[in-house]
Amino acid sequence: MTSTIDPKSIGRPARPHRHARTLTGYFPEKDASGKDKWPRGDEKAWKDGQRSVDKDVKSVTRNFVGHVQTSLARQAYNLDDFGAYQAAALSTRDDLLVNWNNTQLTYTRKSPKRAYYLSLEFLMGRTLDNALLNLGLKETFSDGVQRLGFNMEDILEQERDAALGNGGLGRLAACYLDSSASQELPVWGYGLRYKYGIFQQFISTDGEQLEAPDPWLDNQNPWELPRLDVIYDVRFYGHADRLNDGTPRALWQGGQEVLAVAYDVMIPGYSTATTNNLRLWESKPKRGFDLNSFNAGNYEGAVEASNSAQAITSVLYPNDHTYVVLFGKELRLKQQYFWTAASLADIIRRFKNLGKSMQEFPDYVAIQLNDTHPTLAIPELMRILIDDEDLRWDNAWGIVTNTFFYTNHTVLPEALEKWPVPLMEHVLPRHMQIIYDIVLDFLLAVEKKFPGDRERLARMSLIEEGVPKQVRMAHLACIGSRKVNGVAELHSELVQTTILKDFVEFEGIGKFGNVTNGITPRRWLDQCNPELSTLITNTLKLKKSVWLKDLTKLEGLLPFAEDKVFRAKWAAIKQRNKERLAHYVQTTLGLTIRTDAMFDVQIKRIHEYKRQSLNILGVIHRYFTLKKMTAAEKAKVNRRVVFFAGKAAPAYYIAKLTIRLIVNVARIINADPDTKEYLQLYFLPDYSVSLAEVLIPASDISQHISTAGTEASGTSNMKFCLNGGLLLGTVDGANIEIAEEVGENNVFFFGHLTPAVEDLRYQHLYHPVPIEEKCPALAEVINQVSTGAFGDGGVYEPLLNTIRQSDYYLLTDDFDSYIAALDMVDEAYLDKEEWVKKSIRTTAKMGKFSSDRAINEYAESYWNIEPTSVPPEGY
Numbered sequence: 095m096t097s098t099i100d101p102k103s104i105g106r107p108a109r110p111h112r113h114a115r116t117l118t119g120y121f122p123e124k125d126a127s128g129k130d131k132w133p134r135g136d137e138k139a140w141k142d143g144q145r146s147v148d149k150d151v152k153s154v155t156r157n158f159v160g161h162v163q164t165s166l167a168r169q170a171y172n173l174d175d176f177g178a179y180q181a182a183a184l185s186t187r188d189d190l191l192v193n194w195n196n197t198q199l200t201y202t203r204k205s206p207k208r209a210y211y212l213s214l215e216f217l218m219g220r221t222l223d224n225a226l227l228n229l230g231l232k233e234t235f236s237d238g239v240q241r242l243g244f245n246m247e248d249i250l251e252q253e254r255d256a257a258l259g260n261g262g263l264g265r266l267a268a269c270y271l272d273s274s275a276s277q278e279l280p281v282w283g284y285g286l287r288y289k290y291g292i293f294q295q296f297i298s299t300d301g302e303q304l305e306a307p308d309p310w311l312d313n314q315n316p317w318e319l320p321r322l323d324v325i326y327d328v329r330f331y332g333h334a335d336r337l338n339d340g341t342p343r344a345l346w347q348g349g350q351e352v353l354a355v356a357y358d359v360m361i362p363g364y365s366t367a368t369t370n371n372l373r374l375w376e377s378k379p380k381r382g383f384d385l386n387s388f389n390a391g392n393y394e395g396a397v398e399a400s401n402s403a404q405a406i407t408s409v410l411y412p413n414d415h416t417y418v419v420l421f422g423k424e425l426r427l428k429q430q431y432f433w434t435a436a437s438l439a440d441i442i443r444r445f446k447n448l449g450k451s452m453q454e455f456p457d458y459v460a461i462q463l464n465d466t467h468p469t470l471a472i473p474e475l476m477r478i479l480i481d482d483e484d485l486r487w488d489n490a491w492g493i494v495t496n497t498f499f500y501t502n503h504t505v506l507p508e509a510l511e512k513w514p515v516p517l518m519e520h521v522l523p524r525h526m527q528i529i530y531d532i533v534l535d536f537l538l539a540v541e542k543k544f545p546g547d548r549e550r551l552a553r554m555s556l557i558e559e560g561v562p563k564q565v566r567m568a569h570l571a572c573i574g575s576r577k578v579n580g581v582a583e584l585h586s587e588l589v590q591t592t593i594l595k596d597f598v599e600f601e602g603i604g605k606f607g608n609v610t611n612g613i614t615p616r617r618w619l620d621q622c623n624p625e626l627s628t629l630i631t632n633t634l635k636l637k638k639s640v641w642l643k644d645l646t647k648l649e650g651l652l653p654f655a656e657d658k659v660f661r662a663k664w665a666a667i668k669q670r671n672k673e674r675l676a677h678y679v680q681t682t683l684g685l686t687i688r689t690d691a692m693f694d695v696q697i698k699r700i701h702e703y704k705r706q707s708l709n710i711l712g713v714i715h716r717y718f719t720l721k722k723m724t725a726a727e728k729a730k731v732n733r734r735v736v737f738f739a740g741k742a743a744p745a746y747y748i749a750k751l752t753i754r755l756i757v758n759v760a761r762i763i764n765a766d767p768d769t770k771e772y773l774q775l776y777f778l779p780d781y782s783v784s785l786a787e788v789l790i791p792a793s794d795i796s797q798h799i800s801t802a803g804t805e806a807s808g809t810s811n812m813k814f815c816l817n818g819g820l821l822l823g824t825v826d827g828a829n830i831e832i833a834e835e836v837g838e839n840n841v842f843f844f845g846h847l848t849p850a851v852e853d854l855r856y857q858h859l860y861h862p863v864p865i866e867e868k869c870p871a872l873a874e875v876i877n878q879v880s881t882g883a884f885g886d887g888g889v890y891e892p893l894l895n896t897i898r899q900s901d902y903y904l905l906t907d908d909f910d911s912y913i914a915a916l917d918m919v920d921e922a923y924l925d926k927e928e929w930v931k932k933s934i935r936t937t938a939k940m941g942k943f944s945s946d947r948a949i950n951e952y953a954e955s956y957w958n959i960e961p962t963s964v965p966p967e968g969y
């Protein structure tokens with residue numbers, strides 16, 4: 095099938111104002127005494143916190159113009175918005191660098207225990223606005239560029255997102271880096287510098303998702319510092335021979351050697367001089383190309399090795415929660431080892447500079463494994479300690495198990511990582527030997543505690559029997575770590591009672607815990623919703639830097655829920671955020687959205703367990719209900735605009751069909767004169783961090799409707815609630831804790847609870863009830879889709895069959911209560927005053943969900959690290 099890209103569907107805004115112009119006011123006017131006259135005096139830019147260098151508008155513009163003329167080699171009379179963005183980024187970077195250098199120097203001098211966050215994904219989004227906020231330079235900078243004839247918002251729009259992640263797991267890593275730096279904690283991130291991040295999503299005219307590469311580095315990346323001096327060799331393949339000299343040592347030789355080159359990304363803390371580091375590795379061939387092959391005329395052969403090396407960090411895998419499509423993917427395994435090997439080599443080199451013995455490693459180093467992706471770090475550290483450092487096995491294992499911490503992010507069976515043993519033996523022969531040695535020791539210990547329990551041994555082994563045998567990475571991560579945690583209370587409980595139950599029985603509950611996820615209020619309130627932030631600051635009568643660093647202070651808003659004037663201000667800001675979103679949709683997609691309606695939003699990866707299908711079937715139900723109404727009846731209903739956004743993994747057929755259904759339903763109902771005043775539906779293409787920053791502040795209600803027990807935590811639920819959006823959701827993940835905080839009367843819950851899920855699935859399989867009997871409303875909706883109400887019905891059969899057949903995600907069980915919950919939302923929204931009260935109370939009670947709280951729990955209860963303050967420059 096051929097498909098065309100509808101230019102209107104392209105999510106990325108065209109660059110506004112690409113014409114070049116002269117920097118206005120660059121040459122300042124003179125005052126009477128002949129001195130330069132600047133619009134504002136030498137005010138202190140660092141308003142709320144400490145700042146190393148006093149910055150004024152004058153020095154900001156001088157630095158900016160300096161970069162225009164030198165770094166960019168452009169003339170002051172020939173600059174467009176993109177050039178202005180580059181100059182702004184480069185001059186901001188100059189400020190970051192001062193703090194970054196000071197921070198690293200301080201860490202070297204004070205040698206505190208450090209923590210390292212190993213994550214294959216960091217979903218950073220844009221940097222400029224955040225860097226300026228954290229430096230305390232936002233207003234000064236904005237004044238400066240304005241004086242030069244530019245508009246700060248246009249400049250900010252020029253930046254491309256750094257989208258080195260799939261979704262929640264990668265964004266969590268980014269929030270945690272922000273919180274670590276903001277709380278002066280010595281934490282570094284380690285990841286990969288993918289040449290291509292998450293794909294760009296286009297939607298064809300018939301609703302098909304099309305993928306295009308994300309060439310985010312094409313415009314150069316001003317935020318990274320190439321460290322061509324920080325390089326490690328990483329080996330693959332070859333052969334490993336045990337020395338058999340009475341030690342566990344082996345010699346690993348031959349194979350392919352690849353270089354890992356460091357790129358550093360500065361991570362400024364908010365209102366502090368601390369600027370931490372995110373180190374991303376790029377793969378490079380060790381030798382340029384093979385001159386022998388080249389001379390012999392074998393040109394492909396000459397560059398083969400070099401291409402194979404470069405391929406390692408070329409692209410982020412766009413899957414999450416489905417391991418099957420990755421089964422046996424050698425390149426993914428190579429990514430994981432390349433990254434863990436380079437990161438560990440770097441960590442060990444830094445540790446060795448302290449002049450301590452290896453025994454003290456866990457006193458100076460904590461390594462957090464973000465999901466199982468970096469689990470190879472466990473056998474890799476064993477390899478280094480045994481083969482290079484010549485330690486005894488038990489001694490090495492003691493060091494390893496005191497260094498690592500493992501966070502699980504999903505209990506979905508298809509997302510649990512496993513690697514085929516033959517592949518491991520081929521790519522990492524020495525590590526496979528070590529894993530077998532770990533297994534042997536471990537199973538002996540289990541056998542000792544539970545003698546004769548063969549089934550238990552089989553369940554707990556790191557090796558799953560089968561053809562081929564597979565290494566269970568979650569088991570390895572669990573036994574190799576000091577502590578294991580889930581990401582919300584319910585999820586941690588499920589980890590302990592399902593996938594790692596045997597391990598709890600074996601090792602004791604003390605090793606297992608919970609750290610409920612969090613989000614950074616800097617990006618997810620102050621930056622994305624500046625008007626609300628200002629209203630909060632003025633109302634709490636606190637400095638912004640106080641409540642943004644102690645989010646529980648938001649509770650001070652509670653009494654104002656009773657204040658009519660305050661409520662009006664609160665509601666007006668929500669309205670303006672809706673208009674901002676409508677403007678964005680108008681300029682990027684050419685679509686006109688009405689803003690006198692409730693905004694109902696579901697934005698996240700498209701996945702069956704997240705049940706976007708439930709939402710779209712609910713929309714269809716509403717559409718047909720409206721169609722049956724008289725004009726008088728319709729006049730009483732609540733107007734609703736429904737938004738979806740999210741990417742489907744390129745090979746995930748059912749998820750892609752869901753997008754297609756949404757787009758085609760939108761086409762019909764947005765054009766229907768009977769209903770379009772009351773119900774509109776949009777699928778916004780190319781979901782990203784930056785798009786979330788526009789959507790979230792505009793939402794009245796957001797949907798987090800996963801089948802109970804499937805969404806580990808969710809973090810966008812927190813972002814919506816922090817911005818005064820109410821939550822419609824299932825009793826799942828962090829929804830539960832949000833409801834505990836804000837009160838159940840301020841959230842809309844529906845659906846079956848986790849303990850019922852297993853039984854219901856059993857019923858579906860063994861005692862199925864026809865859908866017409868079980869849930870007639872849903873049967874009717876499915877029938878409409880199937881018989882072509884939204885275009886060729888046959889197309890959607892595979893999607894509809896997932897519901898008609900096993901209905902694994904329980905749509906037939908939850909549909910009626912979902913519709914009832916939507917009705918309750920409508921009813922509540924009709925009472926505007928009461929709704930705004932709920933909105934204020936929700937924001938007021940979100941303090942717990944700051945990532946500052948979460949990262950402190952890791953720092954205190956897991957890593958045992960302490961804040962290390964960095965003296966501002968000049969002290």
Ligand code: 26V
Pocket residue numbers: 260261262263266411413414415416417420465503504509510511581611805806807808809827
């Ligand atoms: C799994 C896999 C499986 C192999 C293919 C590549 C791949 C890539 C990523 C993942 C991780 C899936 C786990 C995940 O993303 N979990 C999400 O983590 C969020 C942060 O804790 C949490 O809020 C979400 O509820 C959870 O789904």
